[in-house]
Amino acid sequence: MTTYITTPIYYVNAQPHLGHAYTTIVADVYSRFCRLCGDDVRFQTGTDEHGDKIAEAAIKEQVSPKEYVDRISALYRESWPQLHIIPDNFIRTTDAVHIETVQRILQQVYDQGDIYFGEYTGLYCKGCERFLTEKELVDGNCPDHQRPPEAITEQNYFFRMSKYQQQLIDHIHAHPDFITPERYKNEVLSFLSEPLEDLCISRPTSRLTWGIALPFDQNFVTYVWFDALINYLTGIGYPEGESFLKYWAVAEHVIAKDILKPHAIYWPTMLLAMGLPLFQRLHVHGYWNVGEIKMSKSIGNVVRPAELVTEYGVDTVRYFLLREMSFGLDASFSSEAIVMRKNSDLANDLGNLFSRSMAMLEKYTDSQVPIPGATEEPDMILQETAVQMLSLYRENMGRFQFHRALQSVWDLISHANKYIVVSEPWVLAKEPAQQKRLHTVLYNLVETLRLLTLVLRPVMPETAQKMAAGLGLDGNDPRISNFSQGAQWGLSSAGTSLQAIESLFPRMDKPEKSGAAQAVTGASAKKNSPKKEKKKVADAEVGVIEFEQFQQIDLRVAEVVHAERIEKSDRLLKLTVKAPDTRTIVAGIAEYYTPEELLGRLVLIVANLKPVELMGVQSQGMVLAAKTKVEGKKRLVLTTVSGVVTAGSKVA
RNA sequence: GGCGAUGUAGCUCAGAUGGUUAGAGCAUACGGCUCAUAUCCGUAGUGUCCGGGGUUCAAUUCCCUGCAUCGCCA
Numbered sequence: 152m153t154t155y156i157t158t159p160i161y162y163v164n165a166q167p168h169l170g171h172a173y174t175t176i177v178a179d180v181y182s183r184f185c186r187l188c189g190d191d192v193r194f195q196t197g198t199d200e201h202g203d204k205i206a207e208a209a210i211k212e213q214v215s216p217k218e219y220v221d222r223i224s225a226l227y228r229e230s231w232p233q234l235h236i237i238p239d240n241f242i243r244t245t246d247a248v249h250i251e252t253v254q255r256i257l258q259q260v261y262d263q264g265d266i267y268f269g270e271y272t273g274l275y276c277k278g279c280e281r282f283l284t285e286k287e288l289v290d291g292n293c294p295d296h297q298r299p300p301e302a303i304t305e306q307n308y309f310f311r312m313s314k315y316q317q318q319l320i321d322h323i324h325a326h327p328d329f330i331t332p333e334r335y336k337n338e339v340l341s342f343l344s345e346p347l348e349d350l351c352i353s354r355p356t357s358r359l360t361w362g363i364a365l366p367f368d369q370n371f372v373t374y375v376w377f378d379a380l381i382n383y384l385t386g387i388g389y390p391e392g393e394s395f396l397k398y399w400a401v402a403e404h405v406i407a408k409d410i411l412k413p414h415a416i417y418w419p420t421m422l423l424a425m426g427l428p429l430f431q432r433l434h435v436h437g438y439w440n441v442g443e444i445k446m447s448k449s450i451g452n453v454v455r456p457a458e459l460v461t462e463y464g465v466d467t468v469r470y471f472l473l474r475e476m477s478f479g480l481d482a483s484f485s486s487e488a489i490v491m492r493k494n495s496d497l498a499n500d501l502g503n504l505f506s507r508s509m510a511m512l513e514k515y516t517d518s519q520v521p522i523p524g525a526t527e528e529p530d531m532i533l534q535e536t537a538v539q540m541l542s543l544y545r546e547n548m549g550r551f552q553f554h555r556a557l558q559s560v561w562d563l564i565s566h567a568n569k570y571i572v573v574s575e576p577w578v579l580a581k582e583p584a585q586q587k588r589l590h591t592v593l594y595n596l597v598e599t600l601r602l603l604t605l606v607l608r609p610v611m612p613e614t615a616q617k618m619a620a621g622l623g624l625d626g627n628d629p630r631i632s633n634f635s636q637g638a639q640w641g642l643s644s645a646g647t648s649l650q651a652i653e654s655l656f657p658r659m660d661k662p663e664k665s666g667a668a669q670a671v672t673g674a675s676a677k678k679n680s681p682k683k684e685k686k687k688v689a690d691a692e693v694g695v696i697e698f699e700q701f702q703q704i705d706l707r708v709a710e711v712v713h714a715e716r717i718e719k720s721d722r723l724l725k726l727t728v729k730a731p732d733t734r735t736i737v738a739g740i741a742e743y744y745t746p747e748e749l750l751g752r753l754v755l756i757v758a759n760l761k762p763v764e765l766m767g768v769q770s771q772g773m774v775l776a777a778k779t780k781v782e783g784k785k786r787l788v789l790t791t792v793s794g795v796v797t798a799g800s801k802v803a
Numbered sequence: 804g805g806c807g808a809u810g811u812a813g814c815u816c817a818g819a820u821g822g823u824u825a826g827a828g829c830a831u832a833c834g835g836c837u838c839a840u841a842u843c844c845g846u847a848g849u850g851u852c853c854g855g856g857g858u859u860c861a862a863u864u865c866c867c868u869g870c871a872u873c874g875c876c877a
Binding site: 337338341408475480482483492498499500508510511515555565568569572573576577580655657658 | 806807808809815816817827828829830835836837838839840841842843844845873874875876877
């Protein structure tokens with residue numbers, strides 16, 4: 152079997168965050184899983200480096216676009232090894248080979264008549280020097296310049312996407328796995344039920360030069376998506392070469408839901424126009440929220456993968472991300488959740504199973520794998536559970552149902568822990584007559600640990616390596632590195648020497664408390680366990696918050712740059728504030744303040760409040776005001792700072 | 804406004820083409836063990852399976868409708 156798995160190429164206008172890391176870890180785990188199954192695997196990621204946003208960012212930093220993209224692209228490339236992600240190829244859209252191929256494809260599609268010159272009318276903002284989409288507008292205005300964009304007409308090149316619409320619909324119906332999970336397939340089909348418009352694939356060089364020149368008209372550069380998607384081909388040597396023929400036939404893409412349309416509509420129609428077969432599968436996943444809140448730069452809650460690795464360890468991060476998210480749906484990230492997973496799944500269940508088994512082997516067989524005796528009923532059940540796990544694991548990994556695959560692995564871990572309790576090796580060890588039985592039980596534990604090492608390898612390579620070392624196996628031993636050879640019961644060899652290793656996963660303290668206040672442990676150790684003690688303290692102090700909780704509130708000074716009444720509301724004002732990013736806040740102060748008197752004022756805001764929609768306007772924060780009474784009437788008085796400070800200053 | 808998804812235990816989520824006592828993990832309470840990382844094992848709960856109506860001998864499951872949340876489209 153052959154496998155070609157890709158992530159999107161990441162746009163270099165921002166640094167890698169949790170979402171990028173998740174997509175790339177998924178692709179890495181899948182590629183490792185396929186290798187485990189003996190496949191010839193090619194795994195590609197990279198960076199997308201053209202377009203106006205990049206050009207703007209470079210200007211802002213006063214460097215050339217090329218210098219800028221080199222720097223950010225390197226950040227991506229360097230962050231993957233920290234997560235034990237090993238791509239076979241890292242492609243950049245500024246690579247000469249890529250540029251050449253994109254131009255060749257454009258020429259071909261142009262020559263066959265699927266690209267034509269036409270007119271485009273769009274909403275152009277002079278301030279931004281670019282077209283805005285309807286979605287970006289706030290009340291019909293450019294969000295950055297507070298004025299309506301102009302409808303202007305520009306001549307451009309268009310790709311005849313509409314020509315391939317029906318072919319694409321037919322393909323999706325004929326290949327149920329083409330877009331998965333199903334909800335995204337439905338979304339695409341629903342979008343395709345309306346006539347497609349042709350895709351504008353050029354930008355005039357008068358507006359943008361940072362792009363790939365159209366080979367047939369030097370006055371234009373290529374629209375970023377038409378450029379970027381082609382990376383999946385250039386990265387494997389299209390149009391020539393063995394790699395291309397071998398890998399393109401089995402291509403699978405992993406993406407997040409925000410780029411569904413380019414991948415499920417632009418890309419297949421482009422391929423149809425090029426006369427190429429379509430990719431095999433498109434795997435679409437959801438978003439990681441932070442707690443309940445969407446991760447975003449303006450809220451300032453962006454999670455950096457490198458920090459997680461430092462805090463929790465790389466394998467914990469990989470495990471958590473795959474276990475916690477149902478592939479396709481959104482999931483929620485929090486330090487509480489990751490600590491919980493680490494403590495209960497990794498330390499208590501897996502780590503402790505490994506540790507207790509190894510300890511008994513050391514004590515009872517001098518760390519030698521014993522020779523098993525006759526199989527009894529509990530042994531049979533353990534074996535059956537293991538075999539069942541192997542088949543569920545393989546099936547679910549192949550279907551990108553990582554959380555289910557891991558669930559079945561943990562079913563075995565949990566069963567093995569029960570097996571120990573039922574078998575009571577420590578009792579057997581006391582009776583010489585039971586030695587055969589003891590050896591059987593211990594052998595079965597070794598065998599279970601070996602199978603766990605095998606299946607955990609794609610997800611937690613470092614841990615699997617440690618486990619292998621503990622089991623006295625070489626990392627390349629096919630019994631733990633090859634699924635078809637290793638995934639069966641009974642392959643551990645008696646006589647193998649086991650090695651003592653450190654704990655796989657030390658337990659972590661819960662994030663909310665450090666644990667100083669437990670000196671007062673009472674008589675009965677169990678009843679006054681630290682955990683309960685903490686709980687009681689917390690209950691007694693309802694209403695008091697921890698310093699850490701306070702720190703989570705992002706208070707800032709904001710300058711009011713615009714204010715207006717919200718129609719149909721007596722109480723609400725819509726404020727535009729600088730803090731220092733521009734954001735819209737809806738405040739219920741219209742009864743006490745006029746828009747005019749607010750202009751230029753410095754107010755205090757909560758900057759990381761979950762955004763809400765009030766009277767159809769999204770509010771990204773909250774303005775602080777004192778509640779008071781003047782002559783018996785309720786009154787709100789805005790808070791402010793006593794001196795002049797810059798907008799955006801933190802308040803603490 | 805159109806289309807679609809989701810709504811199940813305190814929390815996160817499984818689940819059945821309709822059929823006895825609706826499940827798992829976490830959290831909680833109690834008990835057991837001592838090989839183990841204060842770990843592990845067992846027992847115990849709580850559910851108007853979103854509301855309302857319909858089909859049926861039987862609906863949490865199918866149909867209709869309402870509400871809530873989310874997504875896509877306009």
